[in-house]
Amino acid sequence: MTATTAITVAPGKARPSRRAGQRFDWGQPVVYLVALAVAAIAVGPVLYVFISGFRTNPDFFTDPAGMPNPWTTDNYARVLGDPTFWRQVLASTVTALGTTIGVMLLGVMAAFVIARYEFKGRGLLYALFTTGLLFPLTISILPLTVLLRQLDLFGTWWGLIIPQVAFALPTTIIILVPFLRAIPGELEEAALIDGASRIGFFWRIVLPLSMPGLMTVGVLAFVGSWNAYLLPLFVLQAGGAASEDYTLPLGVQFYSTAYGQDTTGVLAYTALAMLPAILFFTLAEKRIVGGLQGAVKG
Amino acid sequence: MTALDTAGPAVTAGPAPTRSTKRSARRRARTWGEIALLAGPAVLVYLFFVLLPVLLAAYYSFFNWNGLGPLDQFIGFDNYTRLLADPVFHRSVFNNFFIVVMSLLIQGPLAILIALLMNRRLRFRGLLRALIFVPYVLSEVTAGLAWQILLQSVPPTRWGPVDTLLRTLGIEDPPSWLADPDVVMWTMFGILTWKYLGLAIILMLAGLASVPDELHEAAALDGAGWWQTQWHITVPLLGPTIRIWAFLSIIGALQLFDMIWIVTGGGPLNASSTMAVYMVGNGLNVSQIGFGSAVAVVLFLISLIVALVYQRFALRRDLAGALTGGVR
Incomplete structure (x- = not known):
């Protein structure tokens, strides 16, 4: 047609x-x-x-x-008056923010080294991170669960945040390295002549200048964490966390399993869980698309 | 994928080499300190939570282990032989590739076509783009639960929303979307298309934005029609975007888990199982970490082979310089 x-x-x-x-x-x-x-x-x-x-x-x-x-x-009204719902909103917010901050911080520091330091093994370091694209969470979820249990992170929000930061690093570094490399060398020379250390240059000049890239990376990490299901399923649900500590996707699914007969209640719960994603992420469309393009550009 | 191959040249703006070797040694130590301080945390977290689990998966796959007791029942390749002989796993692999192929054959061309049509000055273009993007930003869980309710039916007494709508349109006996083993994968493909077509369209539109208008005008001056212009000029220039999308789509389809787990749980009778669903079913519900790890290793190998073949395929087409035809 x-x-x-x-x-x-x-x-x-x-x-x-x-x-x-x-x-x-x-x-x-x-x-x-x-x-x-x-x-x-x-x-x-x-x-x-x-x-x-x-x-x-x-x-x-x-x-x-x-x-x-x-x-x-x-x-x-019933869902909005339910403290469990708000606890789950909190869980989703805290883990998504934690992941975002962690990824931006660790990512920009590592990308700075790869982009602007000349040293043996720099190429290797970059290759190490990019290889991560070949190892998505799905493949390592079972051993990761075992690891988290041994670290006593099973069933906790940290058990979500730390692995999510780790798995977001490859994309983050691939997006950030070109950004950091594009900052003119003259700026760095000028900063050093003015007596700034390299770290000072990083802090005062690189961070502000790489904000667009950092925003893209941050939005991608936030979206990924907010919508995540597989990791919370293992870490929180199988990890024995209370349903008040579930993130929203897990909480919605739990509600629908527990109160399956209450179809319109499930629909209301689902609608309210959809709302933040629609409001925030639709506005961030350009950054999400740009990030996805950048992640595999070659 | 070529981004994987090289880190490119670093920008060297460090201070000029100094005369004193002692000072330069100190400086070098300082530089290494900075490198360790800056890159160290990321490297540690990454090695420990991304790479180590992969190695552990390979290791666990040779054991019969429930994840809790001592890891002492080494069974060689037994997990793999059991896995490769299991018809449910065959079905799962088939389902993954069903989604891969169907996405490339249907979603890709459909997205390109819609993007070509929308690639013009339109009123409300921003709003239309935002609306089209909505399914993508939803979590798989909320989207999956919505579709589960939309499609649920207990004929002949209780019809779900979609079936009720179809019946008022005169389709008295709609298929059992989620309960019929022969239908369920088509249903899942439909849901996934609903979820991801918007992203594909937006990606293609972004790619089209970089195709210069002059080319169209030149082609039009030469007497080319709109359709000819798109086919011979725009679509080939869209090549890189198509390849990015196809790569994302293939990898996503091979890892497919959330949507299936939420909507059908892999049923009925494992008819909608995928490799990841099969793995989680064995790892989470039955606590067979050893066996589940073997599934993970096979899933990884299949993804790796597909990625390598894809890279080769895409590269070859690049060299031929004739990227028409979209994704075939």
Whole structure:
């Protein structure tokens, strides 16, 4: 279907002779139609979840595809009045912030060394980190669990934060190294002549100048942590943490398993868990996309 | 992937070499100190939590071990032979590659087409992009739970939201999306396409932004139609973006876990199991760390081989200089 519409789109506007007439561009409505259809399919299920959260269960089961009748805020009020929900919001926030800060700090320090120090083994150091792209969390989750248990990090938020920092380092360093290398050498000379140490140069000049790169890296780490499921599943759930200490994704799933009969309640819980991601990450779209491009650019 | 190969030249802006060797020795010691101070923490955390577990997985895979008791039952390659003989694992590998191939064949061209159409001055373009991006930013858990509820049906008495909608549209007997072993992987592919097509479109649009307009105008002057221009000029220039997307997509499909685990748990009858689901099922539920580690090693080897083959394939196409056809 789309192939045929694409052919009809051909605009003749680049031909100067046509300019006077400026025919109506039939491509435009077709494009809007396609774009709207794609957007509707993308957002439809999400809207459905939000709206159905306003329904009662009997109403939902009478006509699952209908609109709320009557509208009720009970489900949302119940979730928002549940201290467990807020504890889980806190857990997600703390672990995501911890991961983000850790990754930015460790990442920029290591990337600074790789980008601006001349020493034997520098290439090796870079290769060491980039090799990490070949070892995603999925592969090492079982032994990692064993390690964390031996370190007494099992079932704790640190048990999430530290491995997440470690696994985010490869992408982070790949994105940051070009940023740090692009800072002109003259700046460094000037700083050194002014009596700054190399560390001082790093702190006063490199950090502020690499902010765009750091933001990208930070957003990616935050998104990754906020949405993470596999690691919390092992570290928190299998690690025996209380369900109040679960991160949101784990908490939502736990709620849906425990209260599966309360479908509209689950929908409300799910909707509220979706909300922060939609608000923050949609705004950060450019950084996420830029980061993903940078991560594998070659 | 070539980013992996080289660190590139460092910027040397350090002070000029000094006359006194004693001082330069001190300076060198100081430099090494700085390197250790700055790179040390990252290296330690990385070695300990990323690389060590991989080595441990390889080691554990030769043991029969539940993860708690003493690690003393060395069984050689038994875990591997058991794994490679298990039809459920075969099914899992097949399912991973089903998603890889279907994504490349359907998601890629679809995303390119939509991006080409949207690559023009549009009113509300920012809003449209944001809406299209929404499924990607959701966690797999919330998205998965939503789809589980949307698709749940207990025919003939209780129909879920999607089926109710289909029935009002005249499709009286919709397929059992999640309960029919022959249908479930198609359903999962549909959900994954919903989740990741937006990212693909946005990536392609970002790639298209770097294709200069003059090329289109030149082609149009030469009498090329819109479709010809896109096919012969824009799509080849989109090559790098397509390769990035394809790489992300392939690796993601091989590691596929969250969505399946949430929506079907690998069922019914293991029909939607993937390698990672199979591994977690054995490692988490049955506490077979040794056997699960063997699965992890095989999963790693398969990913590595695919990545190497892909790199070769992409490189060859680059050398041929004719990147048309998108991802085939």
